Amino acid sequence: MTSQSKITVVSGILLVxxxxxxxxxxxxxxxxxxxATPDEVLFLSSPTMIKRASLGYDxxxxxxxxxxxxQYFGYRHHYYAASYxxxxxxxxxxxxxxxxxxxxxxxxSSFLAPPPPHGAGQPQRAVxxxxxxxxxxxxxxxxxxxxxxxxxxxxKDYKKAEETFExxxxxxxxxxxxxxxxxxxxxxAGEYDTAKMLWSATYETTQDEQIKxxxxxxxxxxxxxxxxxxxxxxxxxxxxxxxxxxxNIAELAAAEHLPGIPLDPEGHPYKITPEGxxxxxxxxxxxxxxxxxxxxxxxxxxxxxxH
Amino acid sequence: MRTSIAYIASNTFREAVRDxxxxxxxxFALLLSGAAILVGxxxxxxxxxxxxxxGLTAVSLFGIVIAIFIGIGLVSKEIEKRTxxxxxxxxxxxxxxxxxxxxxxxxxxVVNTFFMAIGVFAALFYVSHKFVKADALIFVALYFxxxxxxxxxxxxxxxxxxSTPLLSAIFAFSLFVIGSFAExxxxxxxxxxxxxxxxxxxxxxxxxxxxxxxxxxSIAHExxxxxxxILQNTVYALFYATMALSGAVLIFERRDLK
Numbered sequence: 403m404t405s406q407s408k409i410t411v412v413s414g415i416l417l418v419x420x421x422x423x424x425x426x427x428x429x430x431x432x433x434x435x436x437x438a439t440p441d442e443v444l445f446l447s448s449p450t451m452i453k454r455a456s457l458g459y460d461x462x463x464x465x466x467x468x469x470x471x472x473q474y475f476g477y478r479h480h481y482y483a484a485s486y487x488x489x490x491x492x493x494x495x496x497x498x499x500x501x502x503x504x505x506x507x508x509x510x511s512s513f514l515a516p517p518p519p520h521g522a523g524q525p526q527r528a529v530x531x532x533x534x535x536x537x538x539x540x541x542x543x544x545x546x547x548x549x550x551x552x553x554x555x556x557x558k559d560y561k562k563a564e565e566t567f568e569x570x571x572x573x574x575x576x577x578x579x580x581x582x583x584x585x586x587x588x589x590x591a592g593e594y595d596t597a598k599m600l601w602s603a604t605y606e607t608t609q610d611e612q613i614k615x616x617x618x619x620x621x622x623x624x625x626x627x628x629x630x631x632x633x634x635x636x637x638x639x640x641x642x643x644x645x646x647x648x649x650n651i652a653e654l655a656a657a658e659h660l661p662g663i664p665l666d667p668e669g670h671p672y673k674i675t676p677e678g679x680x681x682x683x684x685x686x687x688x689x690x691x692x693x694x695x696x697x698x699x700x701x702x703x704x705x706x707x708x709h
Numbered sequence: 710m711r712t713s714i715a716y717i718a719s720n721t722f723r724e725a726v727r728d729x730x731x732x733x734x735x736x737f738a739l740l741l742s743g744a745a746i747l748v749g750x751x752x753x754x755x756x757x758x759x760x761x762x763x764g765l766t767a768v769s770l771f772g773i774v775i776a777i778f779i780g781i782g783l784v785s786k787e788i789e790k791r792t793x794x795x796x797x798x799x800x801x802x803x804x805x806x807x808x809x810x811x812x813x814x815x816x817x818x819v820v821n822t823f824f825m826a827i828g829v830f831a832a833l834f835y836v837s838h839k840f841v842k843a844d845a846l847i848f849v850a851l852y853f854x855x856x857x858x859x860x861x862x863x864x865x866x867x868x869x870x871x872s873t874p875l876l877s878a879i880f881a882f883s884l885f886v887i888g889s890f891a892e893x894x895x896x897x898x899x900x901x902x903x904x905x906x907x908x909x910x911x912x913x914x915x916x917x918x919x920x921x922x923x924x925x926x927s928i929a930h931e932x933x934x935x936x937x938x939i940l941q942n943t944v945y946a947l948f949y950a951t952m953a954l955s956g957a958v959l960i961f962e963r964r965d966l967k
Contacts, residue, residue: 457889458919459769461762461926469752502930505754610754 449498464500486522546570721813780865
């Protein structure tokens, strides 16, 4: 072997060994301090300063911050986190960098507004974000729809929801259902039909598959809520007539002359507990349901749920 | 006269290619194809926006870096290697040398931008599976980027005509950064009083106004660019490049090369 070949072989081996050594040491360090994740750090928090620092390339900076917001929300949502401290600042920076990035308002409000674990539980920040979006994109009726949605679903402010849908309906080329929603808010706000109508409208007007899936999940949950409410009333009637609780769902169905055993949207029959509560068989199938869940039910946490 | 300029320009272009300047295209291709594949998996609904924003930003930044780092060495390298004396001993005037260098560097950047533009459109096709009429607006953004390059090339040459490469790079890069804040500088001038106002206004008009050239974000949202802006930016870039080149020629004509 020539001298040059020897150097090549030794250098090559050293390179590979050093590379493996670096990875190994880093892995050991990660085990030493598993909590040292950088996801709770926002080194620059001023949207104006970040816009200046982007030297005019604010569109790319907005995409980066939007991706960071999605990653931050996705990570914490996955681990059922109770706090989302950086979400609102990340979304506000994104919107400030690119005020026409509509996806940041549409998804951002649905990240911010719902209570944990489905969202950050910050509906007021969602309203502020949406109002900024409307101010920057006054001709976009979708934003009025999303804002009205937050007022209705998360803040239960039916008057504001009505006003927002009404304002949205006046935008040129707005979808006609905004007028219907405004009227619905005025007359029947708070009812199951209204919520169903809102989620159906969301499903029909979006092109995004994830929003469609989310709307389907909510519609399924609404059906569960409605079914459980009706079946619970039936259980009460059964008790009043017979002086006891129905032994099972089949007995209740027979007493109520139902055409068959009531099934949840997954096709599983509802069940009646010994205490007379109507519940779904698999609560994890309906993450947004508010009725029909065991009293001590908690979503199954994934590993590292302490995050 | 034209032949001398064309000769120096083509030599500058050949030298840049020999210096493997176009190797940056490989980094660009990797960056863009990586982003196009990755972003779809880690973000929501911005694949096309990222390809346009990242693609055009990379075209702009890669070009600016090339313009500065090649531009600052165009004169000093010739002096250092003593090839300048050979050139000037022929029937070539000093101003022709400067203008030829400018066109050579500008040509290199146009060729570089052309190949990068192909990459941007390829990545766009990969994420969208089709082209729409609004995608043609990307050509406007690319045109504005080339106009920016002309200004930066001329500034690099201006600085390299009297300063060292390191200082020239610092000056040129600083002017690029300050130029990105030109509109803020003008707003500041409007709020100031007395001599500060005059100085700030003077500085605001003297530094290149790059903010008017950056239409990447609006084009990513398919917002049209006014024809008037295209015309005004063209005229502005030509005036600015001519001004900086004239300054470079004035200085270089009087420079003692011994």
